[in-house]
Amino acid sequence: MTETAPRIAVVVFPGSNDDRDAALALESLGAEPVLHWHAEPELPDVGAVVLPGGFSYGDYLRAGAIARFSPAMRAVADFATDGGFVLGICNGFQVLCEAGLLPGVLRPNESLSFVCRDAAVRVERNDVPFLGECEIGQRLTIPVKHGEGCYFADDELLAQLEANGQVVLRYDGESPNGSVDDIAGIVNADGNVMGLMPHPEHAADPLLGSTDGALILKALVERARERLFAAA
């Protein structure tokens, strides 16, 4: 196999609205994004999967609660179990939590207001596939835009997450949503599935005011490249 751009699937649910932004950002960072309709049960041969932001199924019942039953999600779960890299952004994070691929849940913001602004987040770890281009303690400026971004885990689960180092991004300064422990992003126990509320795809070009999000997506593209082409 000759080395070309690594393919990364961006799953499109009814109500996703950041799928194209995510695909554009991934493409600009050297990937070949593939928009994957949620009703398709089989994933193409990809090095990573992105669940984009938006309002899948209108956020009915609970954000992400219905999208988790999409046929594509079974394939995403299998891909994750197999060690594949899965990144959930905003609504994608909500879907991953509802699907049980990430622990905890995202609840309506403490303020009850939709929040749309730049947020500062601090990198807690850089030994997970998504944060390899960042320094520990690095402060990233990435926009948030959500109504249900208040991460919640009960005391027991929270202690477990902290002990395992699964909290990888924390809001630095004022929290936009009231998340416990200022949590902005977490990974699963194996570190190959990550969810975050900020939108790296909206901070991936100087025109957008920040390129900090590109650090996260670039790392994902490189890991996807290794996964697809390392054995070649």
Place this chain on the structure above:
Amino acid sequence: MKATVLVRPKPGILDPQGKAVEDSLRHLGFKVEEARVGRLLDLEVDASDPDQARAEVERMCAELLANPLIESYEIELAETG
């Protein structure tokens, strides 16, 4: 068979919606200690007896209607008539 499911935020879970309602009621002059906002679902279940209906609705709650991390639920059954 009709089933009604009441989904509530678990005790101790911050309920910003309930808080907003509580504040509004106080603002209107009502003496309210606390308000919590949940969700009510009316279902028409295809089941032959109440036990089967209840078991079916239990599964619906576990799989979709409630998130056990933050919500509790109660099921009430009534004959369709």
